[in-house]
Amino acid sequence: MNLNKVFLIGNLVQDPELRTTSSGQPVCTMRMATNRIWTDQKSGQKQQKAEYHTIILWRKLAEIAKQYLSKGNLLMVEGRLQTRNWQDKNGVKHWTTEIIAENMQMGPRSSGFSSKQSSGDMAKEEKETQKQDETTEEIPIIEEDAEEIDLKDIPF
16 A cells, blocks of 8 residues: 655745636645754754655645735645756756645735734724624524423513
8 A cells, every 4th residue: 555645834934826727727835834842862952854845736736825825924735745856957856745735725814814804804804893893782592401482472
């Protein structure tokens, strides 16, 4: 049996870049950092090392990433590893390993709104939320265990 499955949770280190292939397929490239934190056994000091990953998203997933994600956002990506190679102008062969995303889960929005959303939009959204909160009535809870009400007991 073979399995090529990757799960990453990290932060974007740059805004997603959306392109379109010659056949019209949207493709998005993102860079993500994941941190490994451990305690050094000799010194007892906490250590940290960042790893950087290139994430490739296709079609609708690519469009969603471009619309909703930006540098610094927390993101979980599920996908597979893919290694490709190419030769540059000087004949030097290069290799890269990328994560081809098959699924993603966006993390919470920091400070209440996306960096792509203007402060004017945020103020408008906040006012609408306050207005909704003011007009919301408390809804009574009817328990299932309650006894059946007889129509004679209703005072009108």
